[in-house]
Amino acid sequence: MQSSDIISSLFWFKNESEEEDKDHLILEQFVHNVEDFSSQYGSEISVSYTAFNLRGPPSNFPDYGDYPQAFVMVKVIATVLHRTYGTWWEEAPSAQKDYMPQNASSITSQDFVEVSFEKAVYPLEVSIFETYNPGALVRIWALGPTAWMLLWEGEPEYVGDTPRIFSPPIRQLNVPTRILRLEFNHKLLPYYTELDAVLLRGRQPANLVKHMRNNFSYSSLFYKKTQPVVEKGQLMNRIIASNLHENIVPQIVAPRNQKQIDTGPPLGDFHQLPDETILCVMKYLDIQSLCRCAQVNRHFNRLASDCILYRSIDLRPYWHCVQSQVLATLSMRCKFLQKLDLSWCGSHRMIQPNYVVNFLKDSGAELTHLRMNCCKFVDNSVLRAIVDTSTSLQ
Structure with a gap:
């Protein structure tokens, strides 16, 4: 063996070791507890069609259909259950109108569910197991130490009669989290949607990683992982194209001894x-x-x-x-x-x-x-x- 081959083999071994240590920090976990929800089809004395079914690994996936082991959302109006699919229930005379329509965003939310996981991680991927009429998810929030942070936002869609694992590209955070909040809009669905499980994949804080190693990956049981291809300079090109640098207004630092608010010049007419x-x-x-x-x-x-x-x-x-x-x-x-x-x-x-x-x-x-x-x-x-x-x- 030549000396160059020996050196190359040493570098290759080092890279494998570093990659192994990096993978060891990645943790995949399903929902540990359901903290809150806006509605559920099942009753409080039953587990059928309730938010409780989001706990743990999926029960029905990859099967498609209506299963009582899933989580189903409904709307309660005057003690009557109304399934929140389509637009008919918002167009009905009994629909509740917004008090301030100007506050509504372009993507409105009709329901939510808040789930927690056993360990806090830096989120890398959130996977939603949808087993009936998928496509209602519009937002994913993460609870930080002091505030909620938006991980992803997107328009609702209808993808047909097929199960899916929805893993949208999420925002990278510099703080760990163990609580997620999912928001839904059902206006495009022909019937109610059902959720089977939620998987959080994230990087553990280095100081909390234990010596015991477990390389088992839940997601490998359901689908083959693929890493998105990001071209070099793509992020900078998007920032420049959005003219973000032209919209940023520099902060005006007021003198410390100035206690009164400066009225400034008149604003046009x-x-x-x-x-x-x-x-x-x-x-x-x-x-x-x-x-x-x-x-x-x-x-x-x-x-x-x-x-x-x-x-x-x-x-x-x-x-x-x-x-x-x-x-x-x-x-x-x-x-x-x-x-x-x-x-x-x-x-x-x-x-x-x-x-x-x-x-x-x-x-x-x-x-x-x-x-x-x-x-x-x-x-x-x-x-x-x-x-x-x-x-x-x-």
Whole structure:
């Protein structure tokens, strides 16, 4: 054997060892527990068609069909179960209308399920085992140390009568997670969808890896893994094509001794418009845009904080970032509040019950409509505040 061959063999052995250590950090795990969900077809005293069936490895895949061992979502309206497929139930006279349609994103969510895994990992891949009418998944969220982070978002689709393992490309995180939240939109489906399992593939933190090695891969039982081909410079080309560098506004660092807000020069011809006209325009803005307008100057701050713009509040689209302090801030602007939707908000104690009680006492006297679907903060004190304060509910 020549010396060059010996050297090459040594380098090859080193690469194999490094690759083996790298693979040892990869962990694949199925759902350990179901933390929360918006709806389920099965009852609380049964396991058929319930969210409980998402725990553990798949029970039916790769078989396609209607199985009671799967998870099925429905909509409950006036104590009546309505399957959430197609658009008929949103077009019906009994459909619930959004309080602030301008808050809705281009991809709306109708249902969600929140699952947890035994160990926290840096997520590399999320695989959804769909065994009946697949294609309703639109978002995947991951819970970090302080906030929810969006891993993937996409349009709903209908892929036909075939089972599948859906593994969309996800965003890479620099923090580990063990809790995922899946959101669904069923508008394109001819019938309800069924989920069999959820697999999280991720990299374990190096300081938590044990000496015991287990190279068994769950995913190898169901499909052959393929790595996506990423061309060199592809990410940079996409950034340049999106003109992101032209849309970034440099931060203006104010002097430390400047305590008052600089009103700045007039913004075009807006200073010539009467307040009533500007308010008429602002009523079409979503809450996030109103908050941004309030940061422009004093004039916009006064108008964007006008109570007439906050007669209807819908915080459900912002469930992932609404915390207790948001209610404290809104209470100063909601003196004429009539419709309030806090559905899906308050997961993992992001909203404390006492903040909800104070908000209702300050701004809930004129409420005629109130929604609190899937809210963990609802307890006896919140219910008592609703009864005592919001006496005009319809």
